[in-house]
Amino acid sequence: MAAAGINKNIEIWIIEDNVSYRRTLLGLIERTKGMSCSQVFSSCEEAINKFEDADAPEIILLDIGLPGMSGIQGIEKFKTLSPQTHILILTVYDDNDNVFEALCAGASGYLLKDSSPEKIIESIKEVLAGGAPMNMKIAHKVLEIFTRFKPKKNDYGLTEREKEILQQMVAGLTKQQIAEKLFLSFHTVNTHLKNIYNKLHVNTRSGAVSKVYKENLL
Amino acid sequence: MAAAGINKNIEIWIIEDNVSYRRTLLGLIERTKGMSCSQVFSSCEEAINKFEDADAPEIILLDIGLPGMSGIQGIEKFKTLSPQTHILILTVYDDNDNVFEALCAGASGYLLKDSSPEKIIESIKEVLAGGAPMNMKIAHKVLEIFTRFKPKKNDYGLTEREKEILQQMVAGLTKQQIAEKLFLSFHTVNTHLKNIYNKLHVNTRSGAVSKVYKENLL
DNA sequence: AACCAAATACCACGAACGCGTGATTGATAC
DNA sequence: GTATCAATCACGCGTTCGTGGTATTTGGTT
Numbered sequence: 029m030a031a032a033g034i035n036k037n038i039e040i041w042i043i044e045d046n047v048s049y050r051r052t053l054l055g056l057i058e059r060t061k062g063m064s065c066s067q068v069f070s071s072c073e074e075a076i077n078k079f080e081d082a083d084a085p086e087i088i089l090l091d092i093g094l095p096g097m098s099g100i101q102g103i104e105k106f107k108t109l110s111p112q113t114h115i116l117i118l119t120v121y122d123d124n125d126n127v128f129e130a131l132c133a134g135a136s137g138y139l140l141k142d143s144s145p146e147k148i149i150e151s152i153k154e155v156l157a158g159g160a161p162m163n164m165k166i167a168h169k170v171l172e173i174f175t176r177f178k179p180k181k182n183d184y185g186l187t188e189r190e191k192e193i194l195q196q197m198v199a200g201l202t203k204q205q206i207a208e209k210l211f212l213s214f215h216t217v218n219t220h221l222k223n224i225y226n227k228l229h230v231n232t233r234s235g236a237v238s239k240v241y242k243e244n245l246l
Numbered sequence: 247m248a249a250a251g252i253n254k255n256i257e258i259w260i261i262e263d264n265v266s267y268r269r270t271l272l273g274l275i276e277r278t279k280g281m282s283c284s285q286v287f288s289s290c291e292e293a294i295n296k297f298e299d300a301d302a303p304e305i306i307l308l309d310i311g312l313p314g315m316s317g318i319q320g321i322e323k324f325k326t327l328s329p330q331t332h333i334l335i336l337t338v339y340d341d342n343d344n345v346f347e348a349l350c351a352g353a354s355g356y357l358l359k360d361s362s363p364e365k366i367i368e369s370i371k372e373v374l375a376g377g378a379p380m381n382m383k384i385a386h387k388v389l390e391i392f393t394r395f396k397p398k399k400n401d402y403g404l405t406e407r408e409k410e411i412l413q414q415m416v417a418g419l420t421k422q423q424i425a426e427k428l429f430l431s432f433h434t435v436n437t438h439l440k441n442i443y444n445k446l447h448v449n450t451r452s453g454a455v456s457k458v459y460k461e462n463l464l
Numbered sequence: 465a466a467c468c469a470a471a472t473a474c475c476a477c478g479a480a481c482g483c484g485t486g487a488t489t490g491a492t493a494c
Numbered sequence: 495g496t497a498t499c500a501a502t503c504a505c506g507c508g509t510t511c512g513t514g515g516t517a518t519t520t521g522g523t524t
Contacts, residue, residue, distance in 0.1 A: 160385035164375065167380065168378045203480075212501095212503090216504095225483090420511090431473050433474050437474095450480095
């Protein structure tokens with residue numbers, strides 16, 4: 029596995045539009061034994077062009093927020109052009125969508141830009157060793173995403189009627205509208221709502237709706 | 247919760263049927279400063295019983311291949327009994343199914359038994375810091391699982407600021423609370439909220455929150 | 465320099481909400 | 495046979511929301 033590091037340098041490309049950060053990365057790579065950065069780009073498009081007359085690198089350090097084609101789109105393109113190339117995301121975005129999309133698209137790791145230089149070097153090695161380096165924060169998000177795939181049946185002891193009312197609330201209806209739709213008195217809906225709040229340990233509509241989705245109730 | 251490490255030891259339970267490995271773990275924990283293992287079990291059932299007359303621990307080190315109830319089932323049970331308890335899987339199984347199920351069920355981390363003692367201690371700390379420690383191998387499998395999914399994405403031209411405010415609303419905060427949290431005037435939040443409603447074509451908090459989840463905004 | 469979108473801030477009003485406290489009925493359980 | 499609990503309905507109080515406005519500042523385009 030580490031064979032590459034013995035005879036020749038690990039070939040790395042950098043795609044990063046921020047000039048100073050790009051320079052920082054380049055410096056870091058170049059002064060690390062066993063690694064070398066032959067190409068730097070500020071957009072995916074440029075890198076894609078280079079694939080024609082240059083050998084594919086072993087690693088691409090890739091930003092997500094890029095001018096033109098986004099890093100996410102880039103991943104897919106690079107993976108088609110050179111499936112064996114590992115792509116290590118290095119970005120400021122840590123929202124669930126970007127993380128999810130990047131990993132779905134085939135990224136081999138996901139780091140945030142506040143990672144220390146040592147962490148970055150270490151992660152590159154980890155990728156080559158078949159790992160999947162991630163920030164603590166990112167790893168946590170990954171698990172969060174996982175738990176969403178598993179329908180929890182944590183009822184909180186909600187009654188059928190309460191669930192019914194919760195559904196209407198999730199749909200965005202007001203208490204009065206719910207009452208009309210379910211042929212109830214406004215006061216009844218009010219009471220149910222209070223009980224729901226108690227059971228779910230929330231005290232706002234948004235909190236309740238949020239809990240419904242997060243924990244897959246109903 | 248993070249204050250726990252300052253004044254008292256991190257409370258850890260071990261559930262592991264292999265006597266010698268259990269002893270190894272126990273020894274490791276007990277000789278680590280700031281951690282203490284008050285309970286060891288060889289099955290989930292025993293641990294579940296103890297939940298009644300003992301305080302829930304901060305961490306459970308959990309094996310998967312157990313007599314009786316499997317570790318996977320155990321996770322769900324423990325998470326119901328004590329949602330704030332972190333469960334760290336420590337097992338020999340590294341097949342996709344077990345990994346996937348465990349993480350779906352709510353495990354906070356997944357280590358293989360060949361992990362070094364230092365790695366285990368480090369992982370416990372990482373879990374408490376909100377991370378999700380995984381072996382290189384496991385992390386790689388997690389990414390593999392991810393590549394099997396491929397969803398959509400949507401945006402209603404929401405501003406970054408608007409998304410930020412939407413996030414707080416999803417968390418169940420009131421306008422006033424959001425204003426305080428983001429160091430804004432109440433009126434500003436109000437304005438943003440109006441714009442958000444317009445963009446999402448809703449006119450209630452619940453409707454907005456609902457849309458966020460249904461269409462995977464943020 | 466002109467322009468524009470985004471972020472910020474303010475006001476006022478009627479509608480809706482959250483919450484405490486209460487009651488009545490009917491079914492199920494012990 | 496009485497205890498429990500879901501479901502229904504009721505009132506009032508103070509708070510928050512949704513919506514109609516207006517307006518300033520700022521950063522980026524043109």
